[in-house]
Amino acid sequence: MQAFTTHEGIMAPLDRGNVDTDAIIPKQYLKSIKRTGFGPHLFDDWRYRDPGGLDVDPATRRPNPDFLLNQPAYRDATILLARDNFGCGSSREHAVWALSDAGFRVVIAPSFADIFFNNCFKNGVLPIVLDHQNMDALFEVATRDAPAVARVDLLAQTVRAGGVEYPFEIDAYRRHNMLEGLDDIGLTLKHAETIRGYEQARRDAKPWLFREL
Amino acid sequence: MSGRTLYDKIWDEHVVRDNGDGTALIYIDRQMVHEVTSPQAFEGLRLAGRDVWRRSANLAVPDHNVPTIDRLRGIADPISRAQVEALQTNCADFGIRLFAMNDPRQGIVHVIGPEQGATQPGMTIVCGDSHTSTHGAFGALAFGIGTSEVEHALATQTLIQAKAKTMLIRVDGQAGPGVTAKDIMLAIIGKIGTAGGTGHVLEYGGQAIRDLSMEGRMTLCNMSIEAGARAGMIAVDDKTVEYVRGRTYAPEGEHQAEAETYWRTLTSDEGAVFDQTVVLDAAAIRPQVTWGTSPEMVVPVDGAVPDPATCDDATRAESWRHALTYMDLAPGMPITDIHLDKVFLGSCTNARIEDLRAAAAVLKGRRVADNIKLAMVVPGSGLVKLQAEKEGLDQVFIDAGFEWRDAGCSMCLGMNPDQLSPGERCASTSNRNFEGRQGQGGRTHLVSPAMAAAAAVAGHFVDVRDI
Numbered sequence: 100m101q102a103f104t105t106h107e108g109i110m111a112p113l114d115r116g117n118v119d120t121d122a123i124i125p126k127q128y129l130k131s132i133k134r135t136g137f138g139p140h141l142f143d144d145w146r147y148r149d150p151g152g153l154d155v156d157p158a159t160r161r162p163n164p165d166f167l168l169n170q171p172a173y174r175d176a177t178i179l180l181a182r183d184n185f186g187c188g189s190s191r192e193h194a195v196w197a198l199s200d201a202g203f204r205v206v207i208a209p210s211f212a213d214i215f216f217n218n219c220f221k222n223g224v225l226p227i228v229l230d231h232q233n234m235d236a237l238f239e240v241a242t243r244d245a246p247a248v249a250r251v252d253l254l255a256q257t258v259r260a261g262g263v264e265y266p267f268e269i270d271a272y273r274r275h276n277m278l279e280g281l282d283d284i285g286l287t288l289k290h291a292e293t294i295r296g297y298e299q300a301r302r303d304a305k306p307w308l309f310r311e312l
Numbered sequence: 313m314s315g316r317t318l319y320d321k322i323w324d325e326h327v328v329r330d331n332g333d334g335t336a337l338i339y340i341d342r343q344m345v346h347e348v349t350s351p352q353a354f355e356g357l358r359l360a361g362r363d364v365w366r367r368s369a370n371l372a373v374p375d376h377n378v379p380t381i382d383r384l385r386g387i388a389d390p391i392s393r394a395q396v397e398a399l400q401t402n403c404a405d406f407g408i409r410l411f412a413m414n415d416p417r418q419g420i421v422h423v424i425g426p427e428q429g430a431t432q433p434g435m436t437i438v439c440g441d442s443h444t445s446t447h448g449a450f451g452a453l454a455f456g457i458g459t460s461e462v463e464h465a466l467a468t469q470t471l472i473q474a475k476a477k478t479m480l481i482r483v484d485g486q487a488g489p490g491v492t493a494k495d496i497m498l499a500i501i502g503k504i505g506t507a508g509g510t511g512h513v514l515e516y517g518g519q520a521i522r523d524l525s526m527e528g529r530m531t532l533c534n535m536s537i538e539a540g541a542r543a544g545m546i547a548v549d550d551k552t553v554e555y556v557r558g559r560t561y562a563p564e565g566e567h568q569a570e571a572e573t574y575w576r577t578l579t580s581d582e583g584a585v586f587d588q589t590v591v592l593d594a595a596a597i598r599p600q601v602t603w604g605t606s607p608e609m610v611v612p613v614d615g616a617v618p619d620p621a622t623c624d625d626a627t628r629a630e631s632w633r634h635a636l637t638y639m640d641l642a643p644g645m646p647i648t649d650i651h652l653d654k655v656f657l658g659s660c661t662n663a664r665i666e667d668l669r670a671a672a673a674v675l676k677g678r679r680v681a682d683n684i685k686l687a688m689v690v691p692g693s694g695l696v697k698l699q700a701e702k703e704g705l706d707q708v709f710i711d712a713g714f715e716w717r718d719a720g721c722s723m724c725l726g727m728n729p730d731q732l733s734p735g736e737r738c739a740s741t742s743n744r745n746f747e748g749r750q751g752q753g754g755r756t757h758l759v760s761p762a763m764a765a766a767a768a769v770a771g772h773f774v775d776v777r778d779i
């Protein structure tokens with residue numbers, strides 16, 4: 100996984116609550132068996148005026164000029180500002196893959212849905228929680244001074260924008276893995292013996308759980 | 313020591329290793345696998361040269377992309393077909409049990425797990441699908457995960473988890489006639505909101521929950537994610553034990569009694585402390601209909617579309633306005649004035665045999681209204697379909713003007729050809745009314761199977777208790 104220490108980029112303020120993962124990446128793109136190529140389809144239903152699919156070249160489609168990420172000031176944004184409960188609904192990790200593929204490294208919101216939040220960390224995308232007051236301030240900077248740049252420092256746990264520094268909290272283990280770009284599976288397999296020991300004890304105590312399917 | 317919650321008990325039992333940083337390595341007893349969220353996980357295993365840790369922990373089935381009609385002809389869409397074929401190849405390569413598309417045991421992953429007895433009390437169950445919470449109805453800890461975690465569970469039989477908070481949702485008293493598990497759950501979501509359960513594992517309790525069948529409990533736990541919770545669970549009782557007993561993968565012989573004795577310990581202790589408790593009165597719950605683009609945008613069928621001007625929260629009022637525009641509804645409009653184009657009876661929420669029976673009971677001797685362009689029943693599994701046919705329900709549906717389809721996720725999310733066209737309005741027994749969920753520009757109203765059937769007959773929403 101790509102390590103994350105600091106990131107500087109343009110903020111895009113997506114002013115909607117409860118943005119679900121169906122909106123972030125619609126169903127038709129979930130048919131792909133790859134992890135890449137989802138970027139052009141990020142927020143697909145909002146971003147284009149005509150329907151798309153994996154077999155349609157995005158370059159041939161009609162963009163919706165009103166949509167935030169199609170506006171010149173936000174086209175190159177890499178930090179997404181969002182509202183409450185961002186990423187709710189389906190567990191599809193494709194939502195994070197789409198954000199990442201479209202260049203986003205950071206999402207800042209007052210709250211996130213659990214599965215989406217978790218998926219971000221597996222892909223080097225940093226989800227930051229700030230309270231409503233600070234969120235409103237960031238939205239204002241991102242709108243008023245567009246294109247406005249923010250600097251995110253994971254080591255210092257701060258977001259700096261519009262001359263103001265916003266501290267944020269993050270779980271120690273998530274921060275550590277993100278800073279180091281660690282591979283969870285590799286780390287877990289260091290404990291393979293412990294897992295085997297647990298498994299054997301479980302098999303002895305509750306053998307019915309280990310029935311062949 | 314104060315009592316432990318059901319969640320505490322299952323958590324404690326599955327800790328392989330405390331990581332000392334607020335997380336633990338948790339053992340996973342069962343992983344369900346489907347075609348949409350697994351290909352990248354198997355690819356990851358291949359790239360890293362890793363094998364599946366314990367093959368028999370996994371059960372796979374294609375459900376999202378499968379057609380519900382003319383299935384013997386295969387899948388017409390080459391992209392969908394490739395994804396289903398990838399699942400077959402991956403399962404063959406890694407030695408995982410797969411119920412292929414034309415196997416009678418095929419169906420929606422969250423329907424077939426319980427049906428086969430692969431879902432059992434006390435298990436940790438994961439799947440790359442947010443509706444994995446369904447399996448919590450059995451007193452299991454079941455939650456949806458992303459593809460990276462699918463790969464992690466395949467490779468290590470564990471997940472790194474931080475312990476969640478707990479929320480008891482107690483539904484006291486008896487639900488009235490015509491009020492189903494779906495109505496109870498929509499009422500809960502209406503009360504706590506789509507983010508109300510974020511960070512929590514929900515436990516449902518109270519008289520109205522104990523009264524529910526296992527099918528009803530699955531409906532309830534299924535939509536825990538629509539309340540923001542990754543998992544929902546219900547304590548084991550006689551109904552749970554009897555439902556599992558005798559199923560294909562259920563404990564057999566000497567293990568059966570042993571397992572059942574253990575299962576009966578899977579309840580929250582007297583005096584167990586929850587981080588939050590929410591109480592509802594079942595008698596006050598009426599049949600529910602969603603009007604907007606989030607499951608929390610819900611009112612009783614005898615209510616009206618709300619007015620954003622009366623909403624005290626500015627952000628929420630704005631989302632109501634967005635929703636009203638998308639849904640093409642006006643504030644104050646009675647729910648029973650909402651006319652429909654399509655009716656979808658299916659999904660992991662409401663496509664089990666009890667759901668089909670409830671809808672058929674309403675449809676018997678009646679016809680779908682002329683303004684309904686399509687009414688379809690998509691059973692949750694091939695075995696549900698066979699059972700319904702044995703009971704003659706298929707004929708009731710067909711006589712009423714419904715299409716009788718094959719099992720799969722179908723129009724719940726429209727990854728297969730079953731979709732809404734732009735502007736079409738649908739009464740759906742599924743779980744999400746998000747923009748575009750059932751097809752770009754489509755408008756979804758979530759209801760119970762009986763309410764969907766009643767709406768199909770009337771052509772608009774009606775109170776199922778009045779017919």
